[in-house]
Amino acid sequence: MRIDIVTLFPNMFSGPFDESIVRRARDNKFVEIVIHNLRDYGLGMHRVVDDYPYGGGSGMVLVPEPLFSAVEAIKGESRIPVILLTPQGRLFTQQVAEELAAYSRFILVCGHYEGVDERVREYLVTDEISIGDYVLTGGEPAAMVVCDAVVRLIPGVLGSPESVRDDSHSGGLLEYPQYTRPQIFRGWEVPPVLLSGNHAEIARWRREQAVLRTLARRPDLLEKADL
Ligand code: ADE
DSSP: OEEEEEESOGGGGTTGGGSHHHHHHHHTTSOEEEEEEGGGGOBTTTTBOEEOOTTOOSSOEEOHHHHHHHHHHHHTTOOOOEEEEEEEEEEOOHHHHHHHHTOSEEEEEEOOTTEEOHHHHHHTOSEEEESSSSOOSSSHHHHHHHHHHHHTTSTTSSSOHHHHHTSTTTTSSOOOOOOOSOSEETTEEOOGGGGSOOHHHHHHHHHHHHHHHHHHHOHHHHTTSOO
């Protein structure tokens, strides 16, 4: 898979993609993440990327030309998804992550300032995604969230397929409680069923815990869950 990211702040990506599982996925060529500096496509000597909004109002708006130039240079003749990160987009969920994981390539465009020229939404991007109902200073943290959630779904990136299957949200439920050693920690014991060696019993207990936990914490998920 290849993910291209268009941003005004390329340095923001150096930490998060250089550690842990995303790093390993890049090293092992499961994914190539290419960062493009929008400034390189800016207008004139000063590489201008933003301007005042027509009609007045506070803040600056990203002008269309550098965004069109950047995206067109990246995608060439290919027809790949071009996704704008914006609080106005459709909500990013595990289901959307699975949808993106099925593509071999897509482009993420990070919005900034007060917004982007509407013609970018209408004629350049094919999708708009929000990571939640709150406003970030820019799309970069959202792009990182999207990349992280998608990369771990690429087959082979995580050790075992079960770790993806049992994730919170993957079957529409929250994940069951997990325990590891020691068996007794400060007097708090691991549920005996997990030590029983009875795999059917363990599976039943985990399923029950996942349902109870979802009911207690996220009853809204149960309506859509695959029970
Ligand atoms: N840019 C600013 N806020 C955002 C959000 N909640 N999701 C995606 N991109 C954003």
